[in-house]
Amino acid sequence: PSTNHITSRKRKEDLEVCHVILGELEAHRDSWPFLEPVDRAKLPEYFRVVKKPMDFQTIRCKLRDGRYSCREAFASDSRLVFSNCLFYNEDQSKIGMAGHSMKNFFEKRWSELNR
Numbered sequence: 001p002s003t004n005h006i007t008s009r010k011r012k013e014d015l016e017v018c019h020v021i022l023g024e025l026e027a028h029r030d031s032w033p034f035l036e037p038v039d040r041a042k043l044p045e046y047f048r049v050v051k052k053p054m055d056f057q058t059i060r061c062k063l064r065d066g067r068y069s070c071r072e073a074f075a076s077d078s079r080l081v082f083s084n085c086l087f088y089n090e091d092q093s094k095i096g097m098a099g100h101s102m103k104n105f106f107e108k109r110w111s112e113l114n115r
């Protein structure tokens with residue numbers, strides 16, 4: 001029971017950190033390309049090249065449904081949003097620049113909350 005108690009407290013702390021960061025990502029001025037899944041109807045080729053699409057709405061649903069086992073699983077989905085973006089978009093494009101901005105913001109806040 002004691003180890004389970006620790007893991008459940010740790011898990012609660014992990015989920016809290018994820019909620020804080022996700023809220024900040026969603027509220028960021030440069031979040032607009034990432035708030036919802038890329039539109040399959042508008043960009044069919046996107047789904048041919050990006051094997052694991054991810055976005056903040058999907059992350060929000062997974063967090064709400066308790067589908068993140070730990071904070072690192074949340075971090076890896078967050079990083080997937082940014083790596084997909086920088087793979088598909090030119091660095092100097094509007095969406096590419098938003099991706100760099102959001103990636104830098106995430107990594108800064110992630111390191112601050114995990115210090």
Ligand SMILES: Cn1cc(C(=O)NCCN)ccc1=O
Nearest residue numbers: 032033034038085088089095
């Ligand atoms: C992340 N990402 C988003 C879009 C997009 O069109 N988002 C909807 C903006 N309203 C296109 C390419 C891409 O990599």
